[in-house]
Amino acid sequence: MFKLAKKRLSSLAVLGAALFMIIQVFCDLQLPTITSDMINKGVATGNTDYIWHSGGLMLLLALIGVLAAAGNVFFAATQAQKLGSKLREELFSKVLHFGNFEMDQLGSSSLITRTTNDVLQIQNVMVMILRMMIQAPIMLVGAGIMAYISEKKLTLVFLISIPVLLLAIISIMYFAVPLFKSLQKRIDRINLVFREGLTGVRVIRAFCQDHFEQDRFKQANSSYTDTAIKAFSLVSLMFPLMILILNFTNIGIIWTGGNLIATNSMEVGNLVSFMTYAAMILFSFMMLSMIFVFIPRAQAAAVRINEVLDTDFSIIDVSAPKKFPKKKVHTLEFKQVDFRYENAEKKVLQNVNFRLTSGQTLAILGGTGSGKSTLVNLLPRLYDIESGVILFDGNDISKSRQSDLRKIISFVQQRAVLFKGTIRSNLYFGKPDASDEEMWHALEVAQAKDFVKELPEGLDAGVEQNGANFSGGQRQRLAIARALIKPADVYIFDDSFSALDFKTDAKLRQALKADPHTSESIVIIVAQRIATVTQADLILVLDEGRVVGLGNHQQLKAGNETYREIMHSQLKEEEI
Known part of the structure; x- marks a missing residue:
């Protein structure tokens, strides 16, 4: 996944996202310390001026933090979307240059999934990486240092809570990661069944196989749903577990801190700031765990995308190609x-x-x-x-x-394929600069002129996807006209x-x-x-x-x- 991102992300934009996140975390880490000082030096002593001064400073830091967060989100979101856009363009371009062997090997349904869902997984995780993956380690280290500075004795509570949290995260990841990896294959299966159902809907109805196809889709859909429910149920356990561990951690901090305050070994403000830093530390662990859960799914998607991008063409042009000479007789x-x-x-x-x-x-x-x-x-x-x-x-x-x-070469294949648009736009595939006269001549040779003339819009008549609004014979004749309008030396009608x-x-x-051209x-x-x-x-x-x-x-x-x-x-x- 990082191989895909490295070549397609702007290093300046990534640096900008990291810089803004550092500023945001720095502002967040200062707030508990200022709160502690406000309680210890302002509230405890009744110093109103100090309280106002500290409150103003907190508002300023909060504003800077919000602006920095907005900057980070902007860079993270735009870079993730640009990465997705570039990947889709490259995949589409690569597939257009595939030979029949590559298409047979990978399959059209799988290629659609890779271009849409797999790219989307990478986009989503890239946003998490540019936000959480930068934020969590910095906050974890920063909050740990600030908590230690705030009160060394209370850090002993973490010796119990952090190992418990890590054990819970590792256990959830152990079971969730394989499930997320298998989701992509199940999406492939749904795409395949759904695509076959759409393209073969007339055959399904003709043979009264509606129930069979519905059962087939239901089976593929249920397989995906069951796996997704298991995976997301396990991930959803993480948040309540984290809250539970945080609450027990706070109980331990308050219990220990209360005893220290009772013996005048610690001030109340330090206890408040330490609890805030403790929450930051545990939330940092949670953010990291979320990333490590979703990264394997994105990694599986990246492997599938790389499989397409790294596929070698079975048909390769030579380094010094020969040109075909222009002759009258070939x-x-x-x-x-x-x-x-x-x-x-x-x-x-x-x-x-x-x-x-x-x-x-x-x-x-x-x-x-x-x-x-x-x-x-x-x-x-x-x-x-x-x-x-x-x-x-x-x-x-x-x-x-x-x-x-x-x-x-001008080629009409077995299956007449027309593109959504108009008759004119389909004929432009054969010759982009064709005149109306050339189009009508090609239609006349292809025996399509009569039925096209009867259409109110003529050449500008609409064509649905795959020419669904025309009969089989009409589609074939339009496909033949498209081939005939192309000036070629060899015409193939398969x-x-x-x-x-x-x-x-x-x-x-x-x-x-x-016809003067095809006859020669x-x-x-x-x-x-x-x-x-x-x-x-x-x-x-x-x-x-x-x-x-x-x-x-x-x-x-x-x-x-x-x-x-x-x-x-x-x-x-x-x-x-």
Whole structure:
């Protein structure tokens, strides 16, 4: 945790917080001594002038203490909030640069918890550190010295009360700290179940699994609640225990002090000041114990945040990246490409070979789990290959910068993702400076122009999160339009026609062929339907990660058994 804070806190602000706290504690420590003198020299002797003088001095010290406390709170609060802000920014930036492997490893629900709850834990503890952790040791030492100066004989009471207090604190911490550490994992679980419930609410309703999901969430929620109740119940014992020990300490001080006063060995004012210093000493122990209870929870949160920030990228740019030359005609080639997921025994793709040039369309066909989406994910380097080479214009894409590679590729993934805003703002993702004319052209090619025109706001029509206010087919067409508006050399459509009817699918493919830009680019279409791939220049047939067919429709229809099996499963004999 201190590693996280050290790099992101202003040393001057921390010094300012410490300085203000020292001033506050100094003022607090002077008040009991002035009170003692007021009783001994003013009240006992009837010296009214001394009482007024001492009272004025106490008011002045109290005012300085309040101002110093305000300064400390200001620096502590602002630095804690800035630390949280910087951590959230760094986490978000880091996650944006993660490859698919890192996302799979850490999980989106856990990343959300780390960015929100874990950062909040560190913020809260940082405020405590800049206040209590500075205040408690100074007050403890200062009050101890002042108490000893005030009356040496009464300090013997602490030989009993302090060990008892320490024993109580250590016992509570022993049981509470592991509970606080486990709370973070239980928050992860709640986030996971709640997020799945929100994203899959339609599926849950369709299968009447409301009660099952409610029980599932109840179980996760109860697990967190039970642990939190145990942890905070133990911590809540600390304050009443401390008050009890303080009261017994005061009884011991009054008993001993009363005997000393009776024998004229001590003045009444000294007894009053000593009791105040005793309370400061015991409260200092309590503040330290509170910090030591909450620091492990923040430390657990810091470990989880550091795990994200220290995660090495699985896909790394080379030190001297090659630029892609600007040409009219481009080539894309896979040479003996193999790929397997991390820690997997079996390869997902084996010995994939094909070559494309600008103006050609490649269709990738195969059964579920054959490796179609994995193959196209290798092009923008969402994953890196295990062996072989992928060449663009003869250059190995692994020797180029990821950002340069992704500039020449426009990708529509399986799941159409739209962002909250408007249709216009979503299209700006593809081309930030796109004109209205370019937007309408992209929508026309994507077969989305008609339904967008019917909307009262047109391009400025609202888009809910994930495009919830549009149908599946409309979302796909808007996602396709966003990809088409981007000027790219390679267009990839990863099963992004699946929600379209046959007529719209056919019109879209015809429009892609007729469009001046896409007709001169490399187009890769991942599909499940034979009707979608028949017009492609080249069809690659995959079966369990192996290329079992490569050719056009007529060639594969005549001589490829796997392709013919897919055809027979989808079409009638007369249609074939």
